[in-house]
Amino acid sequence: MMQRFLSAFGWRHEGAANAALLGLPAIWFACLYLAAIGALLITSFWTVDSLSGDLIPGFSFTNFQQLLADPIYTKIGLRTIGIAAAVTITDIVLAWPVAFAMVRLAGPRLRAALMAMVMVPLWSSYLARVYAWRLILAHDGLLNWGLAEIGLPGLHIGYSNWAMWIVFSYLWLPFMILPVAAAVERIPPSLLEASADLGEHGLATFRRVILPMALPGMVAGAIFTFSLTLGDYVTPMLVGGEGSDFIGNVVYSNVGVTNNIPFAAAYAVLPLGVMGVFLLVARRMGAFDAL
Numbered sequence: 001m002m003q004r005f006l007s008a009f010g011w012r013h014e015g016a017a018n019a020a021l022l023g024l025p026a027i028w029f030a031c032l033y034l035a036a037i038g039a040l041l042i043t044s045f046w047t048v049d050s051l052s053g054d055l056i057p058g059f060s061f062t063n064f065q066q067l068l069a070d071p072i073y074t075k076i077g078l079r080t081i082g083i084a085a086a087v088t089i090t091d092i093v094l095a096w097p098v099a100f101a102m103v104r105l106a107g108p109r110l111r112a113a114l115m116a117m118v119m120v121p122l123w124s125s126y127l128a129r130v131y132a133w134r135l136i137l138a139h140d141g142l143l144n145w146g147l148a149e150i151g152l153p154g155l156h157i158g159y160s161n162w163a164m165w166i167v168f169s170y171l172w173l174p175f176m177i178l179p180v181a182a183a184v185e186r187i188p189p190s191l192l193e194a195s196a197d198l199g200e201h202g203l204a205t206f207r208r209v210i211l212p213m214a215l216p217g218m219v220a221g222a223i224f225t226f227s228l229t230l231g232d233y234v235t236p237m238l239v240g241g242e243g244s245d246f247i248g249n250v251v252y253s254n255v256g257v258t259n260n261i262p263f264a265a266a267y268a269v270l271p272l273g274v275m276g277v278f279l280l281v282a283r284r285m286g287a288f289d290a291l
Helices: 002-012 014-043 062-069 071-105 108-123 126-137 142-149 161-185 189-197 202-213 215-231 234-239 247-256 261-284
Strands: none
Touching: 014 261, 062 071, 062 261, 071 108, 071 161, 071 215, 071 247, 071 261, 108 161, 126 142, 126 161, 126 234, 161 215, 161 234, 189 202, 202 215, 215 247, 215 261, 234 247, 247 261
16 A cells, blocks of 8 residues: 555655655765765865874865975876876777677677677676786796797896786776767667768768767776776886876875875865866866766
8 A cells, every 4th residue: 555655656746756766875875975075175184293293184285295395296196197097098998899890780699799798897806806917027928928939039028017007997897898888888879870871981971970979988997997097006006117106106105105185185186186187178078967
């Protein structure tokens, strides 16, 4: 009886039904996510007593001034943002052929096989995949051994920014392929046929029809790849060499080693700001219009 009453009430009052449906997730989101970001912003203005190490609540720009004054932190921030952007561009380039072939060219069996190949790496441990690439790219690893066997000089890119770029591109590639494939799948085949009937060749159809309509999927994948790279600190520790720290490594060291939580919070604000700018630019480009 109660179920019928609630169903009838929800049918008559659609706004109240939506509010009841989204109320609990919204409260959970506000209490955990937004409250955590608020606490991070507040803590970034605190300081630490140099003698006792106690936190001193207040409002001070000391941490931000230190970040701007020290060129090391500027270099680390630029390195993090640059590699995150490079990984995002690389994954976009690599994801498009796989996603398009999976959705438009492959038959049912091949499509299932390609989907399995994309998904299987996500079922394995993150650390196992990073360590596997560490063994491949090491100076005496599989890559240099294979090049030596065919008479080519070794690349010796292990423990460098190049190694981080390769590993990050591999780690987050599935997060780009899946949204792009979903976006391409939603494009009506009649639009592609109409483009062909109007005399457009394949490249023009891709540029004028497929790419604009799949832009929301690309943006969704870019949010994943860019933000995940921006906030990572494990991969730089394992495959990055000396002087390859990311923002996350500085935050980690200040929280766990020097116990300077306000400075760590201030530096953690930078990725939040970068992601905010990224989302605003994507919105201005109309990437969210079809979502």
